[in-house]
Amino acid sequence: PILVSQKGTIFTVQRINIILKEVKKKYRLKIKNFSCHSLRKTFGRQVYNMNSDNAELALVKLMELFNHSSVAITKRYLGLRQEEILQTYDCLSF
Template identity: 40%
Template sequence: PSKKTKEPISRVQAYRIMKEAGEALGMENVGTHSLRKSFGYHFYQKNKDIAMLQDIFNHSSERVTKIYIGIAQDEIDRAMDDFFI
């Protein structure tokens, strides 16, 4: 809620707060979408429940969700680490 009105802050205000916090930490390109993706990544790492995460994000498939949070590439990289011909 807003400190002034006690109403929910706007999407734009949330972005401004995130951007300012990121800059204070020396980070670039931080926004509310960064939080959404980070939440998804850490939720998956903790729970390993991609189906629930798919529902939370309202994605059409588990594959879309894995790509969105970067898990698909992580899985490919791990599979290739031990692959020798």
């Protein structure tokens, strides 16, 4: 478990989503989707973007972390378009 309350209980996804909704309202955040899922997806995209020099390895690690059955599913999940992937390969030098 990643998030544990002060009482030692594990926060459910639903409870975390409620907390995120309260934070969004309290701080008037202009974020369309603010949930566990959107944070997970944003984390994955950031990992991919920060590792453009080794994009394939980043995708394999994210695939494992997200428990996806293939790299293709992870690419689709992160919303990677084919041209972005090709741009990453263009940066490589042999």
